Amino acid sequence: MPPAALGTAIYPGQAAIELIAHQPAAAPAQHPWSDTRVDSKELALACGFLLGRHFFGLEDLHYGYWQADEPADMLHLGTAQARFSDFLLSHIPARAKSVLDVGCGSGKVAEQLIGRGHQVDCVSPGPFLTALARKRLAGAADVFECRFEEFETTRRYDIVLFCESFQYVSLSESLRRAAALLNPGGHMVIADFFRTDAKGYSPLAGGHFLRAFYEQVAAMPFTCQSDVDITREAAPTVKIVNDIAVETVRPICEMARHYLRTNRPWLSRIVHWLLRHRLAKLEKKQFAGKNTPEAFCRFKSYRVMVYQRQ
Secondary structure (H helix, E strand, C coil): CCHHHHHHHHCHHHHHHHHHHCCCCCCCCCCCCCCCCCCHHHHHHHHHHHHHHHHHCCCCCCCCCCCCCCCCCHHHHHHHHHHHHHHHHCCCCCCCCEEEEECCCCCHHHHHHHHCCCEEEEEECCHHHHHHHHHHHCCCCEEEECCHHHCCCCCCEEEEEEECCHHHCCHHHHHHHHHHHEEEEEEEEEEEEEECCCCCCCCCCCCCEHHHHHHHHCCCCEEEEEEEECHHHHCHHHHHHHHHHHHHHHHHHHHHHHHHHHHCHHHHHHHHHHCHHHHHHHHHHCCCCCCCHHHHHHHEEEEEEEEEEC
16 A cells, blocks of 8 residues: 555545645635624524534534433433423423524524424524524524524514523513513513522523513513422433533543643644633633532522513
């Protein structure tokens, strides 16, 4: 075997890099998303979805609903997520016709709602997930690429649904907008986690304070129909994310850092200086191994709520 072929057989990645390096500049790649500025959270969600779908056949972005004796690992995540979807959909009033899915993610929940006979519109704030949702729904729903706070329409809905998107929107503004978008007697359905008043440092970011939510929704034209605490059923999902961060992402980052430091020391110093604050935050928040189900149950409260518009 010639040396070049041997190198290709043993180091296909290096051979591909060398091949690309000697190719003429290619035309800009065509992609399905807009040129809207991308938020880092959306990038992480989109990448996580694509990896989960490719390697494990996962189709959802939300938490799982775990049974007490169920192993919390990637092999069982799809089953737990499907159980969560069934639980969420059981809280959608069957007589409701029109649904606004706020922060529709990859469009999987919207697809299930359409399959149940609902008419669905979606709001998606970023280009990556919007493109995924539009591809999945294939024209069966209108997908509006904008933030919920900026969403404008003359349509009114029987359901305004926030499936793990409520934590990303303005609390007061979103309650006001949800009330304005609902038909009389319509329902706001929220499935998301909130912050508790537990003292101490929480390694888990995100979520509105539950106390603040209750205070503000009480001043709005809503009546609580149900409020179910599924924190313990959702918490094992955190273990999977924590394991991936500590056992996979962190070692990859450390190997990449070592490669740069030993092969491109000048570039390593530049990258480290430019990203020093973000790297420190990642080390503290994601790589310290503290994002445990126990911490989730202490600092977060995952609720599935149904409020009726008066």
